[in-house]
Amino acid sequence: MTSLEYILKLFEVSAKQLHIDYVKETPTRLQKWASKNKPPFIALLDLNTTGALNDAQNNLITYDVSFVVVSDNKRDPSTEEKEEIEKEANKIALQFLYLVKQNQDTNLNGWTMSEFFRDGSYLGIGKGLTINITIGDQQDYCDLFCNDSTKIIDCNS
Numbered sequence: 001m002t003s004l005e006y007i008l009k010l011f012e013v014s015a016k017q018l019h020i021d022y023v024k025e026t027p028t029r030l031q032k033w034a035s036k037n038k039p040p041f042i043a044l045l046d047l048n049t050t051g052a053l054n055d056a057q058n059n060l061i062t063y064d065v066s067f068v069v070v071s072d073n074k075r076d077p078s079t080e081e082k083e084e085i086e087k088e089a090n091k092i093a094l095q096f097l098y099l100v101k102q103n104q105d106t107n108l109n110g111w112t113m114s115e116f117f118r119d120g121s122y123l124g125i126g127k128g129l130t131i132n133i134t135i136g137d138q139q140d141y142c143d144l145f146c147n148d149s150t151k152i153i154d155c156n157s
Helices: 003-017 027-036 079-101
Strands: 021-024 041-055 058-072 106-115 125-136
Touching: 003 021, 003 041, 003 058, 003 079, 003 125, 027 041, 041 079, 058 079, 079 106, 079 125
Parallel strands: 021 041
Antiparallel strands: 041 058, 058 125, 106 125
């Protein structure tokens, strides 16, 4: 299992433990998915990867991940209802974050939560959650271990 596969599985299992739907979609495709599925749900919208060499033996991969946590799709809630729905989304996001942080193979470096707004589409009421998480590279390099063709490149040939 690669590091990416591991991270995606961690998110899926964490949402499953909360008994809510989890989906990985683009923002455009999420609109279609959300019209067919009822909240609450957690949607992974963006995943960026960076790598840093900690030392020669330990390649760490860091993921910047953006989610939306939608707790209700009520169209015209009162101010009080909207506040209660946002509190529920906040609770779900923090519980999800807690479960992700429990994983022993990853390190959660930081997170932010924000108001959730979408221009031109409506997914429901919720929160945006962004996390920065690091995992050791789990890619299988066995087939490449003895390949030394890139160690020295002869530019004169």
